[in-house]
Structure formats: C-alpha cells, structure tokens
Amino acid sequence: TTYDVGIIVGSISSTSINRRLARALTVLAPEAGLRLTEIPIRSLPMYSADHDAAIPAEAAEFKRAIEASDAIIVVTPEYNRSVPGVLKNALDTASRPWGDNSLAGKPTAVIGMSIGTIGTAASQQHLRNILAFLAAPTLTQPEAYLQIQEGLITDDGTVTDVLTAEFLMSWLVAAREHFERARPALEPIPA
Numbered sequence: 001t002t003y004d005v006g007i008i009v010g011s012i013s014s015t016s017i018n019r020r021l022a023r024a025l026t027v028l029a030p031e032a033g034l035r036l037t038e039i040p041i042r043s044l045p046m047y048s049a050d051h052d053a054a055i056p057a058e059a060a061e062f063k064r065a066i067e068a069s070d071a072i073i074v075v076t077p078e079y080n081r082s083v084p085g086v087l088k089n090a091l092d093t094a095s096r097p098w099g100d101n102s103l104a105g106k107p108t109a110v111i112g113m114s115i116g117t118i119g120t121a122a123s124q125q126h127l128r129n130i131l132a133f134l135a136a137p138t139l140t141q142p143e144a145y146l147q148i149q150e151g152l153i154t155d156d157g158t159v160t161d162v163l164t165a166e167f168l169m170s171w172l173v174a175a176r177e178h179f180e181r182a183r184p185a186l187e188p189i190p191a
C-alpha cells in the first residue's frame with residue numbers, strides 16, 4: 001500500500017528553498033511507496049487560546065488534513081537556530097484545543113535545508129523536541145541536513161546531483177519503514 005503523507009513546509013517565502021526540497025521529495029516519493037501532498041500553513045491565523053472555544057475555519061481545515069494523513073513530513077528552514085515562527089504556530093494550532101491534538105500518535109519525519117553548514121540541525125533538534133511532546137513518533141535515522149547549493153534542485157523539483165538524489169531516496173525509504181513501524185501508535189490500545 002502507498003501511504004498518504006502530508007508535507008508541512010516551515011517557510012512561507014515565495015522563493016523558499018525548502019518548498020523546492022518538498023517538491024523534490026514529492027517527485028521521488030512514489031518509488032518509496034509514499035504519496036506526498038502539501039498541507040499549507042500560509043493562511044493559518046496566529047494561534048490564541050481564544051480559538052479553543054471557536055476554532056477558525058483555516059485551523060480546523062489544517063487539523064483535519066493532518067488527521068486524514070497516514071504520516072507527516074516536516075521540511076523546515078532554520079531561523080535563528082530554531083524553527084521559524086510560522087511553523088511553531090502551525091504546530092501549536094495542530095495541538096489544540098487541549099485533548100484534541102491532531103498530531104498524537106502520528107508518525108513523522110523531519111528534514112531541512114539552509115545556508116549554514118550545519119544544514120538546519122539546530123532547527124530540527126528543536127522540532128524533534130516539540131514533536132516528542134506532541135506524541136508524534138519521529139524518524140531518528142538517517143538524519144537529513146542539507147546545505148543550499150546553487151542549481152541543486154530545479155524549479156520543477158529535479159535533483160541535479162546524483163548522490164543527493166540517492167540520499168533523498170534512501171531517506172524516503174527509511175521514512176516509509178518508520179511510518180510502517182510506528183503505525184501501532186495509531187491503533188487504540190486493546191482493553
């Protein structure tokens with residue numbers, strides 16, 4: 001079976017390199033048994049506890065899209081050695097109202113690309129912390145830290161370097177295996 005996986009991109013920049021990376025993963029994914037669809041975060045309002053009583057339509061739609069996915073891949077930039085605020089806002093939105101955490105038990109995998117040589121490692125570490133708190137089991141190995149290189153990924157999501165394309169494919173295969181292993185987390189615990 002092919003898994004339906006939601007991709008959350010932690011950047012709303014019109015020239016986002018991480019959206020390009022998400023596109024590249026989407027192109028490669030079918031060969032790893034995954035069908036990737038972006039779950040957009042651009043129009044989410046800033047989360048407030050006031051929303052718990054009356055969830056904004058965009059937030060409700062975002063939560064439903066996560067819940068309908070077999071697994072979630074988060075592709076994130078690094079902002080000031082952490083996750084961008086737009087991504088934190090999206091995760092906060094998904095986690096509430098209390099008792100209705102859309103990410104609970106959802107298998108996840110994290111990846112990212114940045115200018116710096118550590119390739120979003122600090123950002124991903126913070127992201128792993130958040131996902132652990134939200135009870136969303138995360139792929140541990142292989143880690144995927146990518147550095148921006150001119151021409152590495154074309155507009156249509158073609159990866160021009162063979163070794164990078166092979167690495168991304170092996171990461172997707174590992175993610176698929178993790179999603180399979182983590183699936184029992186989605187099933188109710190037998191009485």
Ligand code: FNR
Pocket residue numbers: 011012013015016017018019077078079080081082113114115116117119120
């Ligand atoms: C950055 N950038 C950055 N890069 C990095 O490697 N470590 C960091 O801590 C930061 N911090 C940071 C903060 C802010 C506010 C901006 C705007 C940028 C650079 C970042 O890697 C680069 O802008 C990427 O292109 C961002 O990813 P997207 O939006 O292109 O996907």
